[in-house]
Amino acid sequence: MKKFEYTEKKDTRSGFGAGLYELGKQNKNVVALCADLIGSLKMDAFIKDFPDRFYQCGIAEANMIGVAAGLTIGGKIPFAGTFANFATGRVYDQIRQSVAYSGKNVKICASHAGITLGEDGATHQIMEDIGLMKMLPGMVVINPCDYNQTKAATLAIADYFGPVYLRFGRPVVPNFTPADQKFEIGKALLLSEGKDVTIFATGHLVWKSIEAAEILEQKGISAEIINIHTIKPLDAEAVLKSVSKTKAVVTAEEHMLNGGLGDSIAQLLGRKLPTPIEMVAVNDKFGESGKPEDLLAKYGIDTNNIVDAVVHVLKRKTNQ
Amino acid sequence: MADIQKLKKIASQVRRDIVRMVHAQNSGHPGGSLGCTDFLTALYFEILEHESKNFDMDGKNQDLFFLSNGHLSALWYSVLARSGYFEVKELSSFRKLNSRLQGHPTTKEGLPGIRVASGSLGQGLSVACGAALTKKMNADPKIVYSLHGDGELQEGQIWEAAMFAAHHKIDNIISTVDYNGKQIDGPVDVVMSLGNLKSKWESFGWLVLEMNGNDIEDVVKTLKHAKSLTGKQKPIVILMKTEMGMGVDFMMGTHKWHGSAPNDEQLEKALAQLEETLGDY
Numbered sequence: 001m002k003k004f005e006y007t008e009k010k011d012t013r014s015g016f017g018a019g020l021y022e023l024g025k026q027n028k029n030v031v032a033l034c035a036d037l038i039g040s041l042k043m044d045a046f047i048k049d050f051p052d053r054f055y056q057c058g059i060a061e062a063n064m065i066g067v068a069a070g071l072t073i074g075g076k077i078p079f080a081g082t083f084a085n086f087a088t089g090r091v092y093d094q095i096r097q098s099v100a101y102s103g104k105n106v107k108i109c110a111s112h113a114g115i116t117l118g119e120d121g122a123t124h125q126i127m128e129d130i131g132l133m134k135m136l137p138g139m140v141v142i143n144p145c146d147y148n149q150t151k152a153a154t155l156a157i158a159d160y161f162g163p164v165y166l167r168f169g170r171p172v173v174p175n176f177t178p179a180d181q182k183f184e185i186g187k188a189l190l191l192s193e194g195k196d197v198t199i200f201a202t203g204h205l206v207w208k209s210i211e212a213a214e215i216l217e218q219k220g221i222s223a224e225i226i227n228i229h230t231i232k233p234l235d236a237e238a239v240l241k242s243v244s245k246t247k248a249v250v251t252a253e254e255h256m257l258n259g260g261l262g263d264s265i266a267q268l269l270g271r272k273l274p275t276p277i278e279m280v281a282v283n284d285k286f287g288e289s290g291k292p293e294d295l296l297a298k299y300g301i302d303t304n305n306i307v308d309a310v311v312h313v314l315k316r317k318t319n320q
Numbered sequence: 321m322a323d324i325q326k327l328k329k330i331a332s333q334v335r336r337d338i339v340r341m342v343h344a345q346n347s348g349h350p351g352g353s354l355g356c357t358d359f360l361t362a363l364y365f366e367i368l369e370h371e372s373k374n375f376d377m378d379g380k381n382q383d384l385f386f387l388s389n390g391h392l393s394a395l396w397y398s399v400l401a402r403s404g405y406f407e408v409k410e411l412s413s414f415r416k417l418n419s420r421l422q423g424h425p426t427t428k429e430g431l432p433g434i435r436v437a438s439g440s441l442g443q444g445l446s447v448a449c450g451a452a453l454t455k456k457m458n459a460d461p462k463i464v465y466s467l468h469g470d471g472e473l474q475e476g477q478i479w480e481a482a483m484f485a486a487h488h489k490i491d492n493i494i495s496t497v498d499y500n501g502k503q504i505d506g507p508v509d510v511v512m513s514l515g516n517l518k519s520k521w522e523s524f525g526w527l528v529l530e531m532n533g534n535d536i537e538d539v540v541k542t543l544k545h546a547k548s549l550t551g552k553q554k555p556i557v558i559l560m561k562t563e564m565g566m567g568v569d570f571m572m573g574t575h576k577w578h579g580s581a582p583n584d585e586q587l588e589k590a591l592a593q594l595e596e597t598l599g600d601y
Contacts, residue, residue, distance in 0.1 A: 031457070055453065055488065063446045063480035070450020073435050074378050074458055078450070093440050094477070098447055102427050102437045 001217050001225075002192040004210050006176040010147035012168035012204075013111045017042025018147075019154025020079060020109075024050040027158055033068055033080040035061045040170075041081040041111050061086045062094045068106045069098035077158055078106055084113035084167060085126035088133060099163050100136040107157050108133075108165045113143075114254035115282065115299055116171045116204060116292035125287040131259015133165040134232040140185060141232040143167040143253075143261075145206035147175040149229060152183035160185055167203065169254075171292040174207050188235035190242070194224035197248040197310050197317075200239065202228045202261045205252040205280070205301065212252075212306035223310060234264050240273055248317040249277040250309045254301055257281040276316035278309035322366050322540045329597040330402060331361040331536065335567045336594045337398035337601060341414040343587040347423070348415060351577035352469060353395035355500050355533070355562035359467070360395055362539040364403045367547070369462060372404035375432035383462045384451055386436060388444020389469035389498065390424040391579070396433075397421050402598065405433040411601040442475025444468065445495060449485050452493045463550055466495045471503030474512050479524065485555040486525025494546045496558045498533065502575035517559055526557045533560035568593055 023030040024046045031053045032046050038056075047054045057064035061082055068078035080087070087110040088095070099106045115125045134141045142157065142164060144150040150168045157164045191206070192213060201209035206227045213223040224242055228235070243249055249269065251262035262279030269275050282299050296302040334357050342348035364370075368383045387396050394414060401408045406420075413419035420429040424439025436447050448466040455462060472478065485493060497517070505511045514520070521528045527549055531542035539560075546556050564578070565571030568590040571582075582590055 052457070057484060058480075058487075060477075060480035060484065062442075062477040063449075063484050066443050066446020066477065066481065067450035067453070067484065069436060070447035070452070071454050073384065073447075073451045074380060074454035074460065076454050076457065094443055094446075097437050097440045098443050104436070 001194065001213055001222070004176050006174040008175055009172040010175045011170060011172050012144060012147055012150040013040070013170060014042050015144070015147035015150030016109060016111065016154050016166070016168050017045060019151040021045040021049070022155060023158050024053065027077065029075055029077045030158055031055070031071055031076045031078050033057055033064050033078055035059055035064050035082040035086065037082050040083070041109065043081060061091045065091045065094040066098050069102060069104045072104045072106060079109050080106060081109040081111065083124060084110035084129045085124055088129040089126060092132060096136060100139050103138065104163060105161050106163050110165065110167050112170045113167045114169055114204065115287040115295045116169055116254060118170065118292045118295065119289050121289040122286040127254070127256045127282050127287065128259060129167060130231055130255050130261065134259070134264065138163060139232065140164040140230065142185065142230050143203040144229045145203055145227055146173055146177050148179050148181060149177045149183065152181050153229065156183035156185055169204060171204070173204055176207065186230045186233045186235055188238035189227040189229065190238070191225040191227050194222040194246065196222045196246060197250060197314060198224045198226060198242040198246045199250045199252060199306065199310065200226050200228050200261065200265055201252040202231060204254050208303045209252050209306055211303040212310065215303070215307050216310055221310060221314065228261055231261050231264055234268060236268055239265060239268055243269060243273055243275050247275055248313045249275050250280065250306060250313055251277065252280040252301070252306050255281055257283045276313050278313040280305050280309050324537050324540070327361055327365055327536045330365055331357050332595045333598040334361055334395065334398045334402060336591060336596055337411055338394045339568065339582060339587060339590045339594070340600065341394045341398070341411055342581045344412065345415040346581045348394050348581060349391040349579045350394070350581070351564040351571060351575070352389065352498060352500065353392045354568060354571060355564045355566045356392055356467065356498050357395055357566065358536045359496065359533045359539050359560060360399045362536050363465060363543065364399050366540050367543045368465070375405060377435060379435065380458065381460055381462055384435065384464045386438070386444045386448045386451070386464070386466040387425060388438055388466055389441065389472050390438030393421070393423065393425050396425060400433040406431065408601045441469070441472040442477040445478055445481035448493055448495065449481055449490055452490045453488065455492055463547065464493045466493070468495060468497050469503070470497055470499045470501065470508055470514060471511070473497065473514055482521065482524040482526065489553045490555050491551050491553050494543070494550065494556045494558065496560050498562055499559050500562045500564045502564045502578065504575065504578050506575055521557050525554065527554045529556065529558045531558055531560050533562035534566050
């Protein structure tokens with residue numbers, strides 16, 4: 001398989017902060033909002049250089065979403081940032097009515113998504129957000145895998161008209177995608193070709209899938225790795241193309257099984273190309289406090305879980 | 321000087337539209353709509369600087385209005401049609417299948433005059449604040465208006481927005497509260513008291529005015545006064561006393577007509593009290 005290298009580990013939230021700062025320089029219509037989490041969202045640089053285009057909302061997320069919807073009337077492009085839990089579940093009806101149903105050009109920027117938020121525990125570790133957001137008609141759902149990709153995605157969504165949910169996180173993870181990449185919304189990225197199984201991964205689990213594929217290679221299993229950074233709209237063509245070749249699927253995500261990437265892939269394959277599939281995701285459980293790596297292991301969404309899922313799905317493939 | 325007689329004639333026709341629309345589909349919210357008819361008529365026909373013919377979403381260099389209590393849709397649709405946003409005959413499609421006149425207002429069907437969906441209560445003040453900020457950033461001197469129910473003030477988001485507007489000195493917004501004292505389950509004081517509403521808003525940092533929402537002359541005068549108070553670092557709210565069901569005797573003095581439609585006999589009785597001034601749709 002293709003070799004992947006990285007020079008440093010970085011957090012995806014910093015990729016968002018860097019992208020937002022670039023947008024500050026490039027696009028005068030971009031405005032930012034935050035609900036008392038400037039430092040956590042890495043918005044400091046934008047605020048320092050573009051203070052007139054930033055609105056602090058305080059700990060009042062519902063109002064922030066409504067204000068963001070209003071800011072679009074007259075041509076602004078609001079980037080509203082807070083933790084993923086408070087950016088989705090807490091304000092679902094505000095997003096539903098004032099943003100999605102109203103077709104507003106609001107970018108919901110959600111940090112600290114998933115279980116790798118770590119020590120703060122389950123109150124803050126939302127793993128339902130992708131499901132909540134993808135159910136909203138017209139909502140684009142993006143979950144980039146590393147710093148560079150998050151920065152590129154942040155830049156790209158400013159050029160797209162319509163509501164977007166951009167999901168990123170807190171832990172430092174290998175920054176392996178190119179710094180100069182062009183981010184194409186809705187375009188799956190084939191990271192490494194393989195013939196026995198396709199691993200569809202999103203967010204932090206993309207690097208874990210690369211690690212898993214390296215282990216599988218040593219076992220003589222050739223895994224194709226596809227980075228699904230856009231969960232909605234799903235790149236059905238890329239999914240079907242790969243699966244018609246490998247005929248076995250594993251999905252990997254830092255999210256609940258219900259409503260996640262695996263569920264979108266299974267829905268597509270069930271209708272178009274029924275194929276054995278295993279899903280690496282959290283199954284109907286709340287998280288808990290702990291170190292990100294320990295949590296990924298305990299909740300069954302780590303590298304070895306992807307390896308096991310591949311071994312398992314290949315048995316089902318052979319038995320067909 | 322405002323032509324109060326002319327506004328009264330328009331209001332009478334709007335009230336006819338409301339009861340006819342709600343009756344035709346046996347569905348809708350006549351009570352609050354009739355109560356706020358004088359206000360919305362005065363706003364659209366005397367106060368707002370707007371372009372009804374070439375509606376565009378951004379509304380640059382125009383005043384904007386947001387109906388936060390979206391269940392007053394029949395009222396808003398009638399006023400929009402009567403002021404030229406779309407043809408009056410389209411009012412007959414209210415709440416019907418394939419209509420742009422949805423049960424609660426929406427942008428999705430592209431009905432001119434509407435800039436955000438409303439219906440789920442408490443969201444419109446936040447949206448109005450955002451639109452007002454964009455006007456400031458765009459150096460657009462026009463004003464953003466919004467209307468809210470008094471029951472709607474029970475939603476926490478209203479007070480989040482109230483804090484936000486004062487904190488950011490949003491002084492190009494004039495919000496009005498339909499203070500009719502009634503909501504679906506009964507009197508507001510019985511369902512969930514609002515306490516001293518005037519001092520609540522004042523303590524949140526707003527300039528508070530009061531008016532009789534069923535006296536068109538007072539509405540015009542107060543809205544003009546409110547406009548003269550914009551640009552002074554403070555958001556403005558008008559507590560507007562109205563009578564739910566105003567103009568139709570049997571719909572007044574009760575919350576029962578909040579969300580009920582009149583039957584054929586009641587429609588006739590209602591229409592007999594409302595002069596047809598501009599021609600029914």
